[in-house]
Amino acid sequence: MSDPEETRTVTGWRTASRLYRQSPGIGWLLALLAIPLLLGLLGWGLLDKSAQDTEVSLPSTAPSVTVPPASAPEVTVPAVASALSILRNGNDITLTGDLPDEAAKNGLLDSLRGVFGPDVNLIDQLNIKAGVDAPDLSGLGAVFKAAVDIPDFNWKLDGDTITLTGTAPTEEVKAAVEAAATSAWPNVKIDNQIRVGAPGAPGAATPAPASPAPAPAGECANLQADITAALNAPINFQTDGFTLTPGSQQMLKQVAQKITACPEVRIKVDGYTDSSGNDAINVPLSGNRAKAVADYLVSQGVGTDLVTSQGHGSANPIASNDTAEGKAKNRRVEITVS
Known part of the structure; x- marks a missing residue:
């Protein structure tokens, strides 16, 4: 028979063991459920990362396209054609028109000084306009050297045409000037209107004038x-016109009386202007003034066939055009016996 104390001890241990083996609560159940969930999430994360790494590492099969950078279209601004005129009146040279810059202007002036020397009177009426399309003027010196014997030579540029005017002593001089211009500007139209000999129709040679008639004898020798x-004052006209003033008509009446007393003589009337303006204005104006004087002499009894008239514009100045006084002297009408 067992010892009672030992039996109690075993029984008490079993009783204590039953006290410690309690059934799991809700917390244990949640923990058990969370473990596979966490493992699943970890696995999903590893798979997702692997897929991303695989996607990044795959080579691209799309073709490479290079798009050039956009740029503004190139716009070319057309240049403005230059208009330029160089008119010689003896030792006076008047320059009018437009040049692109001061360098072109100074080069042009130096070129003319090189031909005519430092004493040439250059009347500078040039304008500086940016963008003007001026031709190469380096050949201008050679043209004016060829035209040195043409005291009223005019070189004029208008667009794509260069016009040459003046009175040359011979056909050779006229041809030399044209050749020099053609050589200097081979791609520009050269319009050679230089006259030869006595002034006549533009561009046409004029035969040499006949020898003047011998001076009349007696009182007419001093005509x-x-x-x-009798012309004790300049012949004047209304402003910018060709109508004689009353005072000039009185002077011309006396001149007509002296001419009609010598019926065998011939009279030539020549009109001139100063350097203001250009030949397109000055030549017709001077011609109309000369004709107005000739017509008035005819109205006072001088034979129509005995009087001729011609306008020369600003050619053959008798004074400098740099002063108002000099310009006034150059605006004149001359009456000569021939």
Whole structure:
């Protein structure tokens, strides 16, 4: 029979063991459920990362396209054609028109000084306009050297045409000027209107004038001096016109009386202007003034067939055009006995 104390001890241990083996609660159940969930999430994360790594590492099969950078379209601004005129009146050279910059202007002036020397009177009426399309003027010196014997030579540029005018002593001089211009500007149209000999129709040679008739004898031998004495003041016209002033009409009446006293003589009337403006204005104006004087002499009894008239514009100045006084002297009408 067992010891009672030992039995109690075993029984008490079993009783204590039953006290410690309690059934799991809700917390244990949640923990058991969370473990596979966490393992699943970890696995999903590893798979997702692997897929991403695989996607990044795959080579691209799309073709490479290079798009050039956009740029503004190139716009070319057309240049403005230059208009330029160089008019010689003896030792005076008047320059009018437009040049692109001061360098072109100074080069042009130096070129003319090189031809005519430092004493040439350059009347600078040039304008500086940016963008003007001026031709190469380096050949201008050679043209004016060829035209050195043409005291009224005019070189004029208008667009794509260069016009040459003046009175040359011979056909050779006229041809030399044209050749120099053609050589300097082979791609520009050269319009050679230079006259040869006595002034006549533009661009046409004019035969040399006949020898003047011998001076009339007696009182008519001094007719030129008498006419000069009668013209004791310049012949004047209304402003910018060709209508004679009353005072000039009185002078011309006296001149007509002296001419009609010598019916065998011939009279030539020449009109001139100063350098203001250009030949397109000055030549017709001077011609109309000369004709107005000739017509008035005819109205006072001088034979129509004995009087001729011609306008020369600003050619053959007798004074400098740099001053108002000089310009006034150059605006004149001359009456000569021939």
